[in-house]
Amino acid sequence: MDIELGPEDLAFREDVRSFFAENAHKAGEDYNVWRLDWFKKARDKGGWDVPKWSAEFGGPGWTPTQHYIWEQETAQATLPWDMPFGIGMIAPIIMAHGNEEQQERFLPDIRGRKVNWCQGYSEPGAGSDLAALKTKAVLSDDGTYYTVNGTKIWTTMAQIADWIFCLTRTDDSGIKQEGITFLLFPMKQEGIEVKPIITLGGAHSVNMVHFTDVKVPVENRIGAEGKGWTYAKGLLQHERTGLAGISRSIVALENLKKQASTVKRGNGSLMDEPTFRAKVAELEIDLMASEFTELRSLASASAGSAPGPESSILKLKGTEIQQRIAKLTVEAGGIYSAAWGKPVGHKFAKGGMGGYLASRAFTIYGGASEVQKDVIAKNVLGLKRSSK
Amino acid sequence: MNFDFSQEQQMLQDSVSRFIQDNYDLESRIKSAGSKFGFSQDHWQTMAELGWLGLPFDEADGGFGGTQIDTMLLMEQFGKGLVLEPLLASVILGGGALKRGASTELKAEILPGLIDGSRQLTLAYAEEQAHFDLHDVTTTARSDGDGFVINGHKSMVLHAATADQIVISTRTSGGQIDEKGISLFLIDADADGVKRDNFPTVDGLRASEVTLQDVTVGKDRLIGELDGGFAILNDVASDAILALSAEAVGAMEVLYKDTVDYTQQREQFDHPLADFQVLQHRMVEMFMEYEQCKSLLYRATMEAAQGSSAAQRSVHALKHLVGKAGIFIAENAVQLHGGMGMTEELRIGHYFKRMIVIDAQFGNADYHLGKFAA
Ligand SMILES: Cc1cc2nc3c(=O)[nH]c(=O)nc-3n(C[C@H](O)[C@H](O)[C@H](O)COP(=O)(O)OP(=O)(O)OC[C@H]3O[C@@H](n4cnc5c(N)ncnc54)[C@H](O)[C@@H]3O)c2cc1C
Numbered sequence: 001m002d003i004e005l006g007p008e009d010l011a012f013r014e015d016v017r018s019f020f021a022e023n024a025h026k027a028g029e030d031y032n033v034w035r036l037d038w039f040k041k042a043r044d045k046g047g048w049d050v051p052k053w054s055a056e057f058g059g060p061g062w063t064p065t066q067h068y069i070w071e072q073e074t075a076q077a078t079l080p081w082d083m084p085f086g087i088g089m090i091a092p093i094i095m096a097h098g099n100e101e102q103q104e105r106f107l108p109d110i111r112g113r114k115v116n117w118c119q120g121y122s123e124p125g126a127g128s129d130l131a132a133l134k135t136k137a138v139l140s141d142d143g144t145y146y147t148v149n150g151t152k153i154w155t156t157m158a159q160i161a162d163w164i165f166c167l168t169r170t171d172d173s174g175i176k177q178e179g180i181t182f183l184l185f186p187m188k189q190e191g192i193e194v195k196p197i198i199t200l201g202g203a204h205s206v207n208m209v210h211f212t213d214v215k216v217p218v219e220n221r222i223g224a225e226g227k228g229w230t231y232a233k234g235l236l237q238h239e240r241t242g243l244a245g246i247s248r249s250i251v252a253l254e255n256l257k258k259q260a261s262t263v264k265r266g267n268g269s270l271m272d273e274p275t276f277r278a279k280v281a282e283l284e285i286d287l288m289a290s291e292f293t294e295l296r297s298l299a300s301a302s303a304g305s306a307p308g309p310e311s312s313i314l315k316l317k318g319t320e321i322q323q324r325i326a327k328l329t330v331e332a333g334g335i336y337s338a339a340w341g342k343p344v345g346h347k348f349a350k351g352g353m354g355g356y357l358a359s360r361a362f363t364i365y366g367g368a369s370e371v372q373k374d375v376i377a378k379n380v381l382g383l384k385r386s387s388k
Numbered sequence: 389m390n391f392d393f394s395q396e397q398q399m400l401q402d403s404v405s406r407f408i409q410d411n412y413d414l415e416s417r418i419k420s421a422g423s424k425f426g427f428s429q430d431h432w433q434t435m436a437e438l439g440w441l442g443l444p445f446d447e448a449d450g451g452f453g454g455t456q457i458d459t460m461l462l463m464e465q466f467g468k469g470l471v472l473e474p475l476l477a478s479v480i481l482g483g484g485a486l487k488r489g490a491s492t493e494l495k496a497e498i499l500p501g502l503i504d505g506s507r508q509l510t511l512a513y514a515e516e517q518a519h520f521d522l523h524d525v526t527t528t529a530r531s532d533g534d535g536f537v538i539n540g541h542k543s544m545v546l547h548a549a550t551a552d553q554i555v556i557s558t559r560t561s562g563g564q565i566d567e568k569g570i571s572l573f574l575i576d577a578d579a580d581g582v583k584r585d586n587f588p589t590v591d592g593l594r595a596s597e598v599t600l601q602d603v604t605v606g607k608d609r610l611i612g613e614l615d616g617g618f619a620i621l622n623d624v625a626s627d628a629i630l631a632l633s634a635e636a637v638g639a640m641e642v643l644y645k646d647t648v649d650y651t652q653q654r655e656q657f658d659h660p661l662a663d664f665q666v667l668q669h670r671m672v673e674m675f676m677e678y679e680q681c682k683s684l685l686y687r688a689t690m691e692a693a694q695g696s697s698a699a700q701r702s703v704h705a706l707k708h709l710v711g712k713a714g715i716f717i718a719e720n721a722v723q724l725h726g727g728m729g730m731t732e733e734l735r736i737g738h739y740f741k742r743m744i745v746i747d748a749q750f751g752n753a754d755y756h757l758g759k760f761a762a
Contacts, residue, residue: 122727125655127656127726127727128656128657128726129656129657129658132656132657153727154727197731197733198731198732198733199730199731199732200730200731200732200737200740200741202732206727263519264517264519265519266565270519273754273758274758275754275757275758276754327715330744330748331748331752331754333748334519334520334748334752335514335520335543335544335748335749336516336543336544337590337748338544338589338590338591338595338744338745338748338749339544339587339589339590339595340587340588340589340590341587341588342585342587344543344544344587344597345516345543345544346516353590353744356744357590357741360719360722360723360729360730360740361727361730363723364723364726364727364729364730365727368723368726369723370664370666370667370723373666
C-alpha cells in the first residue's frame with residue numbers, strides 16, 4: 001500500500017491540468033464552437049473525450065489512479081456540457097451487446113456529441129419495480145419491424161433527445177424479468193408525444209412520453225429478443241457508479257466553506273458557529289472516507305475482479321453527501337435562500353435553493369435508496385427478504 | 389392542567405378548517421399564488437369578515453382579545469392549506485408591534501382598517517449583515533426637527549408590495565449590534581424615498597427588498613420608546629415563531645398523512661409500498677416527530693399566553709425542533725413518493741418548499757439551538 005502518487009501519475013496530473021487550463025472557455029467565445037472543439041482536442045490527446053470507454057473502442061485505457069486523477073481535476077475545472085445518456089450509458093451497452101454494424105452506426109455520432117439520447121426505462125407503473133414495465137413491442141409477421149405502444153415517464157431531456165434507448169415488453173408469459181427487449185429508435189417521428197413534467201424548482205427536465213404504433217426496424221434491437229433486462233442491469237451499474245460524485249462534492253464543500261466565511265456572525269463568520277462548523281466537519285470526514293471507498297472500488301475493478309462490496313455503498317453515500325451539502329448551502333444563505341428568481345442578499349444564496357430542491361431526486365433516481373439497501377442486504381450481506 | 393379548547397376556540401378551529409377545505413385545493417392555491425398580488429383579495433375580505441384579522445387585538449381596539457392559543461388554532465389550519473394571504477405579515481408582525489407599542493392615537497388611526505382588511509401592514513426587520521439577529525441594525529433614524537429621517541436597506545420584507553404601511557426597525561443610538569438604541573417607526577409604504585423591489589419566494593409567497601433614502605417620519609409614528617424598540621421586536625418575533633410553528637405543524641400533518649395514504653395506494657413489486665417495513669418505520673418516525681412538535685408547540689404557546697418567564701426558552705426550543713423535524717418529515721414525504729414527490733403536480737412538494745422557508749424565517753434550527761444552549 002502506498003498513498004503517494006508516483007512520478008508518472010504526477011506527470012499525468014500536470015498534463016490534465018494544463019490541458020484544462022489551455023482549453024478553458026474564454027469570455028466571448030461561442031459556446032458551441034468551443035464545446036465541439038474541446039472534445040476534438042481531448043480526442044487528439046488519446047481518447048480523453050471518452051475517458052471511460054475501453055481502449056478497444058478508442059478510450060484512453062487509463063489505470064484506476066489515472067481515472068481518479070481525472071475525476072479530481074474535472075471537479076475543479078469547467079468542462080463543456082455533456083449529456084450522460086450517450087457517452088456514459090448507451091455507448092457501453094452498444095459496445096458490450098450491440099453487433100458490429102450497430103457499433104459502427106451509433107458510436108461515432110455519440111462520440112462526436114452529434115446525437116442526444118434519452119433513457120426510456122421507467123413507466124407510471126414501473127419505477128423501483130422496473131421489470132414490471134408494460135410498453136409493448138410486437139414483431140411484424142415478416143419479422144422486419146416492431147410496433148411499439150405504451151407510456152414512459154420521467155424521461156430526462158426527452159424534449160431535446162434525437163434518440164431513445166427503450167425497454168419494451170415482447171413477452172409476458174414468463175417471469176417479468178424475461179420477455180423484455182432493448183430497442184433504439186429516433187424520437188422525432190410520428191407516434192411519439194412528449195409531455196413536460198414540471199419539477200419542484202419549476203424546471204422542465206423530465207417528461208411523460210407516449211408511443212402510439214411507433215415502428216422500429218429489427219436492426220435497432222440490441223442483442224436478443226427477450227434479453228433486454230440483462231443488458232439494462234449492466235447499464236444501471238454504470239449509471240450508479242457515476243452518480244456518487246465524490247470529487248465534485250469535495251470541491252462543493254470547499255466552496256461552501258468559503259461562502260459561509262463571508263456570512264458575518266459577531267466578530268467572526270458562520271464558519272465559527274459551533275453547530276455549522278460541526279456539520280461541515282462531519283461532511284469532510286465522510287468525504288475523506290468516501291474518497292478511499294471509491295479508490296478501493298477502482299482498484300478492485302482494475303484487478304479485473306468483480307466490483308467489491310465497497311462499490312455498492314458509493315451511490316448511497318455519495319448522494320446522501322450531495323444532499324447534505326446542498327442543504328447546508330441553503331442554511332448558510334439564511335432567509336436569502338428563500339428569494340426566488342432574483343438574487344437577494346448573499347451572492348451565493350441564489351441557486352442554493354434550486355440546487356437543494358433538485359438534490360432531493362438524487363436518492364430517488366438511479367435506484368431509490370431504500371431499494372438499493374435491499375439489494376445490498378441481499379447480494380452483499382446474503383440476507384433473505386423479510387416476509388413483509 | 390387542561391388541554392381542552394373552549395367552545396369558542398373549537399368554533400374558530402372549525403370555521404378555519406371549513407374555509408381551508410372549501411377554498412384551498414392545490415389548483416386554487418397555485419392560481420392565487422400566480423395572481424398579481426400573490427393572494428386572493430376575496431379571501432382576505434372573508435378573513436376580515438370572519439374576524440380573523442382582529443383575533444389578537446384587544447376588544448377596546450376593536451379586536452377579539454384572543455391569545456397566542458387562538459392564533460395557534462388559526463395558523464395550524466392555515467398550515468394545512470398553505471394559506472397565502474398576508475395574515476402573518478399584517479396582523480402578527482405589523483399589528484403585533486402596534487398592539488404592543490403604539491400610542492392610543494396611532495392604534496385608533498391604524499387598527500380599525502387593519503382589522504376590517506382595508507389596510508395592510510408588514511414589518512421590515514431583516515438586514516443582510518444581520519444573519520438572523522434582530523438587534524443587528526444599521527438602518528438609521530436621525531432626529532430632525534419634529535421628526536426623524538430614515539436611511540438604510542431592509543431585506544426580505546414579507547408582502548411589502550401590497551402593504552400600506554411598514555413597521556421598521558432603525559438604529560437611533562448605540563453600536564450596530566446593541567439591543568439598546570433600536571427604535572420602531574410606522575412609515576407609509578409609498579412615502580417619498582421608499583423603494584420596494586418585489587419578488588416571489590420559493591414557497592409561493594411574496595417579499596421585497598426595501599431601500600430607504602431620506603424618508604421623513606413624524607415622531608407621532610414612533611412605536612414604543614425611543615431607543616427601546618428591541619423588546620417589542622423580540623416579543624413580536626416570539627409571536628411570529630409561535631404562529632409559524634403552528635403553521636408548520638399543520639403542514640407536517642398533511643405531509644405525513646398524505647404519505648401514509650399514497651404508500652397504501654401505490655404498488656411496486658406486487659405490494660402496496662406501505663407493506664415494506666422500512667417504509668412503515670420511516671412513516672412512524674415522521675408521525676413521532678410531528679407529535680413531538682405539536683407537544684412543544686402547545687407547551688410554548690400556553691407559556692406565552694400566560695406570560696410565563698419560561699416562554700422565551702421554549703420558543704427557542706420550538707423553532708429548533710420545528711425546523712429540524714419539519715424538514716425531516718418533508719424530505720421523507722418527497723422520498724417516499726418517489727418521482728411523484730418531485731413534481732409540482734402533487735401538493736407534497738409545495739408543503740416541502742414552505743417547510744424549508746419556515747425554517748429560515750426568524751432564525752433557523754441551528755440558530756435557535758445556539759440560543760437555547762447559551
Ligand atoms: C429527476 C428525475 C429524473 C429521472 N430520469 C429518468 C430517466 O431519464 N429515465 C428513466 O427511465 N427514469 C428516470 N427517472 C425515474 C427514476 O428512475 C424513478 O423515479 C425511480 O426508479 C423510482 O421510481 P418511482 O418514482 O416510481 O418511485 P417508487 O418506485 O414508487 O418508489 C417510491 C418510494 O418507495 C420506495 N420503495 C419502492 N420499493 C420498495 C421496496 N421494495 N422496499 C422499500 N422501499 C421501496 C422507494 O425507495 C421510494 O422511496 C427519473 C426520476 C427523477 C425523479
